[in-house]
Amino acid sequence: MTGAARRLGRDIALALARAGWQVAIHYRDSNEQAQETAMECAQLSGDSTALDADFFNEDSVRSLVPRAVAHFGHLDAVVNNASLFEHDDVNSFCYVALEAHLRSNTGAPILLAQGLHAHIQERVAAGEEHARGAVVNMLDQKLWNQNPDFLSYTLSKAALEAAGTMLALALAPHVRVVGVAPGLTLPSHLLSQERFETLHTMSPLGRSSNAADVASTVCFALDNQSITGTTLLVDGGQHLQRFERDFSMM
Numbered sequence: 001m002t003g004a005a006r007r008l009g010r011d012i013a014l015a016l017a018r019a020g021w022q023v024a025i026h027y028r029d030s031n032e033q034a035q036e037t038a039m040e041c042a043q044l045s046g047d048s049t050a051l052d053a054d055f056f057n058e059d060s061v062r063s064l065v066p067r068a069v070a071h072f073g074h075l076d077a078v079v080n081n082a083s084l085f086e087h088d089d090v091n092s093f094c095y096v097a098l099e100a101h102l103r104s105n106t107g108a109p110i111l112l113a114q115g116l117h118a119h120i121q122e123r124v125a126a127g128e129e130h131a132r133g134a135v136v137n138m139l140d141q142k143l144w145n146q147n148p149d150f151l152s153y154t155l156s157k158a159a160l161e162a163a164g165t166m167l168a169l170a171l172a173p174h175v176r177v178v179g180v181a182p183g184l185t186l187p188s189h190l191l192s193q194e195r196f197e198t199l200h201t202m203s204p205l206g207r208s209s210n211a212a213d214v215a216s217t218v219c220f221a222l223d224n225q226s227i228t229g230t231t232l233l234v235d236g237g238q239h240l241q242r243f244e245r246d247f248s249m250m
């Protein structure tokens, strides 16, 4: 589970551990929080570990699946949750911003799906003929409800959504690939708690997603053996509405 030390990733990791999954907690900078989350996950499901990797670095990303396998003996799923979320728009857009978002939010998830698929194929070849894996890619309702803000972030998630279709076909029958697209779920440094609470009500259901909604959807996507190549939108219907700006810019 990537980016699992804190915020939404931590809630998803704990929900998975409560459901019995033994979860490797990936982090980049949040070492202390990653150790705490791993300890709580281990208390819930018996084992966990914290693994660091910087997704700007391809070798670092590629090391993650083998390190998780070395710890647990095998790996059944990858949840691609880590994400770079920095503002740009058409005026500030540059290759540096685009490349940073594509590396973190698109390239790393694809490399991890590739690594899981290779691992599952090795297990099948070694006689574990029913070995199967699953990848969950965290997307964003804003792909279905676009505005000019966060251009590079949105492009990187749109590419990941498209990759979900291609990977679902390429990695079948051994690995399923499912997108989970939250709506506005947590406040950020760009959004006060008060403003967040107002924006959270702006959806057809009168509430966007909370962390428990998103976490239970990830658990469902990993459990259900027939879902692949599609995305579950968990956003109170925000994707059905039109917003002129990103929530954090409103």
Ligand SMILES: NC(=O)c1ccc[n+]([C@@H]2O[C@H](COP(=O)([O-])OP(=O)(O)OC[C@H]3O[C@@H](n4cnc5c(N)ncnc54)[C@H](OP(=O)(O)O)[C@@H]3O)[C@@H](O)[C@H]2O)c1
Pocket: 002, 003, 004, 005, 006, 007, 008, 009, 026, 027, 028, 029, 030, 031, 053, 054, 055, 056, 080, 081, 082, 083, 084, 085, 104, 138, 139, 140, 141, 181, 182, 183, 184, 185, 186, 187
């Ligand atoms: N929060 C929301 O309301 C919301 C709404 C829609 C979609 N989503 C999606 O849900 C997921 C989780 O959201 P969030 O707000 O909890 O995410 P976040 O706090 O913005 O980021 C999660 C983690 O990603 C890791 N990360 C960022 N860049 C990295 C890199 N280059 N290499 C390795 N790790 C990196 C960071 O780990 P360290 O702290 O260890 O450095 C960070 O804690 C994301 O994919 C996001 O796009 C969230």
